[in-house]
Amino acid sequence: MPSDAETACFEAGIKFGSLYHQFAGTPVSPESADSLARAMEEAIENQPHCEDVRVDVDEDALRAELADSAADYTELTGxxxxxxxxxxxxxxxxxxxxxxEDGYPLMKLVSVGE
Amino acid sequence: MPSDAETACFEAGIKFGSLYHQFAGTPVSPESADSLARAMEEAIENQPHCEDVRVDVDEDALRAELADSAADYTELTGxxxxxxxxxxxxxxxxxxxxxxEDGYPLMKLVSVGE
Amino acid sequence: MPSDAETACFEAGIKFGSLYHQFAGTPVSPESADSLARAMEEAIENQPHCEDVRVDVDEDALRAELADSAADYTELTGxxxxxxxxxxxxxxxxxxxxxxEDGYPLMKLVSVGE
Amino acid sequence: MPSDAETACFEAGIKFGSLYHQFAGTPVSPESADSLARAMEEAIENQPHCEDVRVDVDEDALRAELADSAADYTELTGxxxxxxxxxxxxxxxxxxxxxxEDGYPLMKLVSVGE
Structure with missing residues (x-):
């Protein structure tokens, strides 16, 4: 039987995979970053055992990417x-x-506890 | 050469397919319906030639579905x-x-014109 | 510090959330079920620490759903x-x-061990 | 009333938006490129009025990207x-x-006709 801590970690992983693969690829600009972040938070908070989700879509990083581009939006990615x-x-x-971290979006456990 | 009207219709179709397949499957409840609708509108309005998007996530239909269910959220679908x-x-x-229409989400052209 | 078992469970959860939310909503019929299942397996096996993925898209359940329907395909769901x-x-x-289980797609840990 | 040609272009756009936003973000490597391409073709061919879909996932471009990377897979994008x-x-x-074209995945009408 898995322990409660192991199940909690499994549940946390499910939420991360869900969030990333549901929303990756969404058209996003500095102007629409905030509504997307709020929707991601509220959508994933619906899932079982999920207490709190905080999403920051980095508008400065979006602006930097778009400064080198002919487009005024891009696709959401890590x-x-x-x-x-x-x-x-x-x-x-x-x-x-x-x-x-090192050019990759790294999902990690920060703490597991009571 | 396709006409401007044909290209406009092609572009409109792209936005519909994008909106549906980007967001279908998102966990949604009556409480999170509004933030999801706003994010869908602002995301798709980023796409080229897209003037205006109005999304209504039907909270009454969500409540009716959840009334028969042990869960308090479902997946977004048409x-x-x-x-x-x-x-x-x-x-x-x-x-x-x-x-x-007849149990299916139907995407249709309402008008094509000047 | 999370234990290796806890991290393994977190990684397993990530794969499940990824698989489900990447592919839910895909148009699917009994005829295309097999190619979709193979693609899901090979896609998720790319992810770190993922040894093996076995996906069965239930063609009988698809046929039963489509028998009551005017359409010849539906959207992939749990x-x-x-x-x-x-x-x-x-x-x-x-x-x-x-x-x-009880009308819901349930993701669960079967075993955690050496 | 939209013409048949306009409706055909709208339907074609729907398929493109669907294909792109359903599958963008999928983990992909040179080894899994082929199963993903087949699944994309068969999935979208289910949609109404869709006669034929041909998808090439460019394994050389994947190899070039991964040569500069610590990872052995990436996310599908245009x-x-x-x-x-x-x-x-x-x-x-x-x-x-x-x-x-010019660094962007461009979807376009090649011909509209009898």
Whole structure:
């Protein structure tokens, strides 16, 4: 039998995979970044055991990318995102974070505990 | 050579397919319906030639579905959506609409004109 | 510090959320079920620590749904899917499974161990 | 009333937007490119009025991208795709194509006719 902590970590992973693959590819600009971030938070907070989701779509990174471009929007991908998520499974709390490391969006467990 | 009206209709179709397949499957509840609708509008309005997008996520239909369910959220699909979109390509305006007809989400051209 | 078992469970969850939210909504029929299942397996097996993915898109369930319908395809959703996935993180193996239970697609840890 | 040619172009656009936003973001490597391309073709060919879809996921472009990378897979995006699609609406045939132009994946009408 998996422990509550292991199940909590599994549940946290599900939320991260869901958030990323549901919304990656969405057309996004500095002007629409905020409504997208709010929708991502509220959508994933619907999922079971999900206590809190905080999404930052990095408008400065979007502006930098678009400055070199003929377009005025791009597709959402990991390099424009910082995400923090708290999951609670049967009293075991898991904190997670996604941010860029060495050019990749890395999803990681920050803490697993009571 | 395709006419401007034909290209305008092609562009309108692209926006509809994008909107539907980007956001279908998103976890949604009556409480999160509004933030999702706003994000869908602003995301698709980024696309070229897209003048205006109006999305209604039908909270009553969501409540009716959830009343028969053990869950408090569901996945976004066509039966919870009414969408209107206006596209303008080189001065040719196309109005489009998606709504349920005979149990299917039908995307259709409402008008094509100057 | 999360244990290797907890990280393995987190990684397994990421794969499940990714698989579901990348592919839910895909147009599918009994005839195209097999190519979709193969693509889902090979796509998710690319992800780190993912040893094996087995996807069954239930053609009988698709046929039953379409028998009551004017359409000859539908959208992929959890009720047409059985998925098994094995993850290995630093020697800790996690087996997971998704199938319908009480009308919902339930993702669960089957075993966590050496 | 929209003409059959205009409706055919609208339908062609829907297929393109669907294909792109359903599958963008999928984990892909040179080894899994072929199963993904086949699944994309068969999925979109389910849609109404869609006669033929030909997807090429460019394995050389994937290899070039991965050569500069610590990872052995990436996310599917327009720069790895060439797509051709034929739509037939009430006898009016539309041919379409997506490929990179000036750094962007451009979807265009190739011909509209009998």
């Amino acid at each position: 390099r424009f995102l910082v995400v923090e998520m708290d999951v609670d499974y049967e009293g075991t709390r898991v904190q997670t974070r996604m941010e860029m | 039966r919870f959506l009414v969408v209107e979109m206006d596209v303008d390509y080189e001065g040719t305006r196309v109005q489009t609409r998606m709504e349920m | 009720r047409f899917l059985v998925v098994e996935m094995d993850v290995d993180y630093e020697g800790t193996r996690v087996q997971t499974r998704m199938e319908m | 720069r790895f795709l060439v797509v051709e699609m034929d739509v037939d609406y009430e006898g009016t045939r539309v041919q379409t194509r997506m490929e990179m």
